[in-house]
Amino acid sequence: MSAGGGESRSSGGADRRDEAGRAGSAPGTQPSSLLLIGTLGLLSVVAGVAIVLVHGWAQPRIEAHQAAELRQAIEEVLGEPQRYETRWVADGKLLDSLPAGVDSSEARPVYAGYAADGHMVGYAVPGQKPGYQDVVKLIFGYDPTSGKVLGMKVLESKETPGLGAKITSDSAFIHGFDGVLAPIQGVKHPAQAPHQVDMITGATISSTAVITIINQSLEAVGPALGGSSARAASAAHAGDGS
Amino acid sequence: MTDKSGREVFLRGVWEENPVLVQILGLCPTLAVTNSVENAIAMALATAFVILGSSALVSLVKDYIPSQVRMSGYILIIATFVTVVDLIMGAVAPSISKALGAFVPLIVVNCMILGRAEAFASKNRLLPSILDAAGTAAGFSIALLLMGSFREILGNGTFLGIQVMPHNWEPWVIMILPPGGFLTLGGILMGLSWWWQRGEKKDVAVKPRRWPNGVRAPEEERRSEMVA
Numbered sequence: 001m002s003a004g005g006g007e008s009r010s011s012g013g014a015d016r017r018d019e020a021g022r023a024g025s026a027p028g029t030q031p032s033s034l035l036l037i038g039t040l041g042l043l044s045v046v047a048g049v050a051i052v053l054v055h056g057w058a059q060p061r062i063e064a065h066q067a068a069e070l071r072q073a074i075e076e077v078l079g080e081p082q083r084y085e086t087r088w089v090a091d092g093k094l095l096d097s098l099p100a101g102v103d104s105s106e107a108r109p110v111y112a113g114y115a116a117d118g119h120m121v122g123y124a125v126p127g128q129k130p131g132y133q134d135v136v137k138l139i140f141g142y143d144p145t146s147g148k149v150l151g152m153k154v155l156e157s158k159e160t161p162g163l164g165a166k167i168t169s170d171s172a173f174i175h176g177f178d179g180v181l182a183p184i185q186g187v188k189h190p191a192q193a194p195h196q197v198d199m200i201t202g203a204t205i206s207s208t209a210v211i212t213i214i215n216q217s218l219e220a221v222g223p224a225l226g227g228s229s230a231r232a233a234s235a236a237h238a239g240d241g242s
Numbered sequence: 243m244t245d246k247s248g249r250e251v252f253l254r255g256v257w258e259e260n261p262v263l264v265q266i267l268g269l270c271p272t273l274a275v276t277n278s279v280e281n282a283i284a285m286a287l288a289t290a291f292v293i294l295g296s297s298a299l300v301s302l303v304k305d306y307i308p309s310q311v312r313m314s315g316y317i318l319i320i321a322t323f324v325t326v327v328d329l330i331m332g333a334v335a336p337s338i339s340k341a342l343g344a345f346v347p348l349i350v351v352n353c354m355i356l357g358r359a360e361a362f363a364s365k366n367r368l369l370p371s372i373l374d375a376a377g378t379a380a381g382f383s384i385a386l387l388l389m390g391s392f393r394e395i396l397g398n399g400t401f402l403g404i405q406v407m408p409h410n411w412e413p414w415v416i417m418i419l420p421p422g423g424f425l426t427l428g429g430i431l432m433g434l435s436w437w438w439q440r441g442e443k444k445d446v447a448v449k450p451r452r453w454p455n456g457v458r459a460p461e462e463e464r465r466s467e468m469v470a
Contacts, residue, residue, distance in 0.1 A: 055329055
């Protein structure tokens, strides 16, 4: 852990001694610019090497944490599938791998989850949109055959503690998304129709952001995932009328 | 260096010249990340690592850095330690690293650290510099813990995530929001001022301000200039 730091310390000390001996600047006189540039340059090189060493150690671990976090989120919103595969949605088509020449910013990843008997549980779809304070990032499970949202988990948000932050902690709100028909409509308590979700009192903007992210993401990738997203939409509107 | 002076160097940073409570330095992290005790501890540890490392390194290389570039050199050293801390935190404690967000990289501009490097480590040998940095780090940690405890207990009803207030306690949400940081710091400073001035008679002239080690009072500065 301290290997990088310790190295920079000892080598920094030794190098500096050499340089000072060579330059031999007398106290009180103005040292040459070359010495000043050289000192800072040498210091920068030592600092750079130290950071590279620590980065080499830390980066794989940071990436492993991020991957583990994503895997856990996917398992949570799809109800513990046995395994999942990454697919890409680009130009309204579902692809098994990122096509050559397409930038990953133009294609959206979705994660197809499979149960132990091999049938597909649904897709985990990540999405993001500005909330009240900052961008809210979440992932939700979606079953294209029934047109239902399977679950929702907020991955990242900086909403107001005690109010908007409830979108990550209020279990009644979070479980309100389990099995709700898409597109979702946010309502004040209580939700009655199968496409309605209770919003959090005092956190309307944050709750609406979550619902909008899901609806907009489904608008973007829903057709590509196939199934009955169109039927789900019409069912939702029928529910409106009743 | 005798044992006693070493203890004095350490204790000065902890209490008499506490960076936050007396010198009012390093307020950005003090106000921003003390909304929970856990965040306060993480920030205190990260800052302690940076200040110990940079003070030790500055005192080792002080004779080899020309004084014209010493500030840039010290900042470079501090920034390196901060980057290292940021990477290590991301690797070993991702959730805390996420909670502290941009405030870990911002340790670079915590003037408390550059202050110790310039005012003490650049003029003293390794061991006193480490003691001085440890004292300052301890003083900073005490201030952060105080802030974090008040804010988490009042604002969330918990201490380190454990419920300590009765369940019918309605949390004062404002305490974990930014205004709560200002209110808590103001309250603590007010309490300390009262403590320091207790028993003093009101009509007695105000005691001259004690200036932190290495900082000269303006009038003293003027006097020395006139002599020169």
